[in-house]
Amino acid sequence: MYSKHFGLREAPFGITPDTSYFFTSPHSQEALNTLLVAAKSGEGFIKITGEVGTGKTLLCRKFIATIGPDFVTAYIPNPYLEPRTLMLALADELELPLEKDVDQHQLLKSITHRLMDLAREGKQVLLLLDEAQAIPVESLEALRLLTNLETEKRKLLQIVLFGQPELNQHLQANSIRQLAQRITFHYHLGPLSRDDIEYYIAHRLRVAGYTGGRLFSRAAISRLYKASGGIPRLVNIMANKALMLCFGEGKQQVSGRHVRLAARDTVAAGRKARWPWLAAGVSLLIAAGGLTWALTK
Structure with a gap:
C-alpha cells in the first residue's frame, strides 16, 4: 500500500x-549463541522462554537456518498433542515410513532405529517444540524417556523447548521433576x-x-x-x-x-x-x- x-x-x-529480518539485539544474539553452544554440547534439554511477541518463533527459525549440516532438525509448531500423536509427529519429521496402524512398541522401535542410523552418519538430531507451554505433562514425560536413548558418547535426541513464561510453572510439576533437572541450558528473551x-x-x-x-x-x-x-x-x-x-x-x-x-x-x-x-x-x-x-x- x-x-x-x-x-x-x-x-x-x-x-x-x-x-x-532477524535482528541481532543483545537478547536475541545471546539467545541464539546459547542455542548454538547447547546444541553442540549434545546434552539434555534446552529451554527458551519469553513473553508473547518477543520473537521466539523467529529465533527458532533462525536457529534452524544457522545450525549447519551436521544436525537434523525436527520442528513441531503446535505440540498440544497426547504422547502417541507427538511420537507420530516426530516420526513424520524424521521421514519415517510407518504402517497405518502401527502399535506403540513398533513406533518407538522405528524412531530408535532412525535415530541410531542418523548417529552412525554423524548427525545430531534436534527436536524443536514451539509453544511448549501447551505440551501436556504426560507428553513431556514421554519426551524425557526418548532422551534416555544414547550412544556411549552422546544423546541420540536433544530437545529444545520454546515457550511462554508459563512453561516454567508447567515444569515445576512433581511428576516431571526429572525432566526439569535435565534442562542444562536456559535463556529468557526480554523486551x-x-x-x-x-x-x-x-x-x-x-x-x-x-x-x-x-x-x-x-x-x-x-x-x-x-x-x-x-x-x-x-x-x-x-x-x-x-x-x-x-x-x-x-x-x-x-x-x-x-x-x-x-x-x-x-x-x-x-x-x-x-x-x-x-x-x-x-x-x-x-x-x-x-x-x-x-x-x-
Missing part, C-alpha cells in the same frame, strides 16, 4: 516470522530497550529496501517504545499502522502523533468495548488523507 511512497521493496513490519528499537526500526527498513534519511522521528521512536513496552510484535503492528497514517497524509516522516494514533488503534483492537469507534476512525483518516494527497499530486 505505502511501499512505493517510501521507496520500499516490501512492507517492513509484517508479523510473520521471516529470518531475513527491546529504547535504543534497541531505534536500531530495530532502521534494520527492518533497510532489509525492506529503504535508502533514505530518518523515516521515524525520534519522538516516534520514543512513543513506539512506551506504547509497546519493547515487545517486537507490538512494535511491528504499530510501526506498520503509523506508516499507513503517514502515507495517508502524504508525508515523508512518521511523527510521534502518527504512532500515538496507531497505538490507540492497537489498544482498541484488544479492548473493543472501550473504544469501538477508534479502529474505524483511523481507517477513515488513512483513506481521507490518501485521497486528499492523491488529488494534490
